[in-house]
Amino acid sequence: MDSLTGRTAVVAGGTRGASRAIAVELARRGAYVYVTGRSSGETRSEVDRPETIEGTLELIGEAGGHGTAIRVDHLEREQVRELATRIDAERGRVDILVNGLWGGDNYIGWDAPVWEHPLDDALRMIRLSIDAHMITSHHLLGLMIRRPGGLVVEVTDGTAEHNAAYREGTSLGFYVAKAAVHQLAIGQAHQLAPYGSTAVAVTPGWLRSEAMLDHYGVTEDNWRDALTTVPHFCISETPTFTGRTVAALAADPDKHRFAGQTLSSGHLAQIYDIDDVDGSRPDAWRYIAEVEQPGKPADATGYR
Template sequence: MASPLNSVIAVVTGASRGAGKGIAIALGAQGATVYVTGRSLKEGDAELPGTIGATAEAVTRAGGRGIAAACDHRDDSQVKELFGRIAKEQGRVDILVNNATFLHDELIEKGPFWKKSLQLVDILDVGLRSAYVASYYAAPLMAKHKNGLIAFTSSFGASCYMHGPAYGAQKVGVDKFAKDMAVDLRADNVAAVSIWMGMLRTDRTRRVMDSEPQKYAGFWEIAESPEFTGHVIGALYRDARRAEKSGQVLIGAELAAEYGLSDEGRTPPSHRPMLGGPTQAHPAIVE
């Protein structure tokens, strides 16, 4: 029996580690061919462990086909070359997951934004602008075949104060990308959504929790696995009515419940009651 995403071509940006790695592996477990992008070519290239090659191998072990694709998403020319390569090798892109995001070590420190490093604003370059550029080059490949899904990884920081204004602006920005790109892509049967993830079980999160175990007691137990969002995205892609969700900002835990998905046997909670929910686009279109 064929895997659910057999023959699907996916791109997951920023997938050396963390959410991107988990999403790539989950898509691979569903049978997809996954281009894994990032800058980490060998261990030691970043503070945290992980490389694009290791993720690609994990995708293949999971049941898909992982392809490591070195790409610095700060460089538009490299992004253009990436999608040119995919067009040559595959002829199309079915799923794009815009996940690459610059996260500064001072992000979670308390205090006003002007007392932190100015570099925190770089999340508007890799995280916001980079997502636009990747979508710019993926969209025509999807539109040509009248099929596709562009997913942005976002968070409740688009609604509540979380980690300061730069982080919040990036999350609000990708949510708006999904809303507006959906309008442009509607006639081509390409959906665009933004997915709010909960706290994730990543190496970065583990490092933070270990530094203040009392403060974060119990959080690890309710955190989502990095693969969880990938399974949600796979189910959304397969949904015959996915066009009805295009342009929406979706809470991953709620969408998983709709599709009957669990996370390693658990049911991750939606944090809507505590952190707020997304604002959907007004139906007006001004051209």
């Protein structure tokens, strides 16, 4: 589990959910992890959740890892430039960049057509996704190309196939914000290839994030109680599942074979023989396509 020892990772938006778990699992494998985000101490982002970057750092310590938490608003160019300058001075390079930035939960507007969805909300989602990711890559990838073997992970929602076509019930702003991340991975993979580095997009499945558990009024210990009202939640997975699969990808010396692809946690789990914390191996996107969307009864048999 020390396969990333000596590597420097930046997990942008590592405050909660999949990005938090990725930060922890990268550190568990030995990487030194910079955790950045807007929720720090008494300061909360517009998501207004209690999780903080310092909380992520505590989890890294509990996992036996090491890192630093730095409050950064990745839409503020000068803050990201200062982050890059600090990492350059302290570590001299970036080996792994996880663009886990989002924070658009309050603006999604499910089922609202573009002419009814508040325009400011739609544009804010696009800024939080596309603009923040671009600003972060602009300032940090110059530190990555100094040495071959670097990896950019663009965290998104949905596989390339699933988000290539519009999803029923999805607001246009959310669709554009998430679908564009696939293109960011493709473009960065091409630009990084001459330097021996690569980029991919990664999507969790149906994530049992802190916010999702709160939304259904359950905890990780009793999450199955939510199945009485949301039966298809049976295919859900912990953030740790995504964290484990991304850490395995980062440690793979042949990871460039995935350049420009969108990979799901379920797909990576099959490749790297990884299970979730309960010993199961959920394949959420295949389940969604084959069971939930066709309207079949909820049954995760054969999908975890």
